[in-house]
Amino acid sequence: MKILYRYLYKKLTIYLLVIIPSFSIVAILVELIELLRKAKNLDFSAIALYTLYQLPEKIYYILPVSVVIAFFLLAKDLINRREIYPILLNGISLRKMGLTLFVFPVFLSLVQLANLEVIMPEAKMKAQEIYLFLKNRPQNEPLIAYNSWVTVDKRTFMYFGFLDLNKRIGKDIVIIKFNKNFDPVLRIEGSKFTVGKTVKIKNAKVIDLKRFTEFTIRKLTEYDYNKKIDLNSLKKLIKIKKPVSLTQFYKVARIAEKFGHPASLYWSKFYSKVATVISPFILGFVVYPLLWNRKKYIIGVIAGLIIVYWYATAFLTSMASTNVIPFYGIFAVDVIYLLLGLLLYRKLKFSEL
The missing domain is CATH 2.40.128 (Lipocalin)
Structure with a gap:
């Protein structure tokens, strides 16, 4: 069984190593086209550094969707190559396999957290400095x-x-x-x-x-x-970094509250960042049961779930920033998706058996 799961984890890792760079290159190219169109200082070494510093943020937003695609490719590969049948015939159910495979998105959520806390704050600051240089703009003043x-x-x-x-x-x-x-x-x-x-x-x-x-x-x-x-x-x-990490948003929100400054924007961003950190697991959990249904419309359902998740979370974040809903209301989408995932997981079966 350990050999099987090592094999599955290896395939998921390979898929991610292909998907993330592919999506990152596309995202960077789109941004570079826009930057080159408006840039006033065409310094190609600065542009190269800007691209490098932007990568952690791009990966941060690409990773949750990449997990879903990796799971989809894994299920498709197991079915097309008929590797799923010996797995099932050896008494390993899709539920049992899923419980073990969910370790993968949990690990990636930890990677998201490490990226957000350690790498992104410094990279974001450097990217912003280079961006202002390329566009010949003064540094933003702190508020x-x-x-x-x-x-x-x-x-x-x-x-x-x-x-x-x-x-x-x-x-x-x-x-x-x-x-x-x-x-x-x-x-x-x-x-x-x-x-x-x-x-x-x-x-x-x-x-x-x-x-x-x-x-x-x-x-x-x-x-x-x-x-x-x-x-x-x-x-x-006074050089003040714009908050990027969870720690920074939490610190600024607490200080703003302490001194009577509006803190709703910082708290809403904090909870929104938490939602993005756990999103690889949430999306992987709700999508996994659907992967084994071979009906054609399932791909549309999966795409719809991803789109609804991001837009609903963004909408709730904007509402929380204006105190229309409590800050923890941002997690409403995550709770709904977890409940939906549990419901689908209980009914999980391979459609051809």
Whole structure:
């Protein structure tokens, strides 16, 4: 039996090694045609690097569909070469074989997760930088910054827990000033602040230090820190990655919630990414029972299931981003497909037997 499953896993792996590069090349070519049509800087080394950095994202979206195609080719090959008959005659049912083969899409879901968490964030950032260079556009400015230290002048430093760079408001600010010997002489803390001609700090605590043993503490409802902060320069100093991985989306969503910034977009993206990670297993599970039915319309049904899955998940993600439905509602499609897969799995049989 181990020999049989090694044989089946080997065939599935070979199919994937053919399908994924084929689909990736087509996807990259389509994008390159569009890029070359609009590019203002035709640097072919940059284009080659852009193609390389785009591959992890392309594979991320191609892999779930590739699993379905690999399963389809496996079933078709076993039937056409009549290899399915000795398998069944030796007491290995399609259900039992399916339970073992489902290890394959589960493993690929783990590959999806590793790609999303480890490879895609850095590759996406590099691809975006090259894309802006090729189109001769400036780097995108960040909208929010968090947990950052910045230099106000040679001896003054500022920390903020959260700062909306467009609205010019933030929370959790600390300003520390040092003397020429780099001993702290002033510390200002506040729960909220607004950046204008001056920095207006609310619920401020001002600590003046003449020496370590001599200091005064003042608590003020509002304090004007008479120092202009150039936000345009600050945007250039603060380098914030756009969230790509699950970890990044979760972190940004939690920080946005903590400081009262809208977080629905980040949470909806987070749950949508989770759905994409598990999609190889979900699609493989619901499609597997249909593969052994040799009626011609089954191919259309399988294609329809794939299309409905992606469009329904995208639709629920957009609804969740506007708080129309709870974020976990994005998994409604996955639950329905799992239930449908269980129903089909219970009725599974080879149509020619």
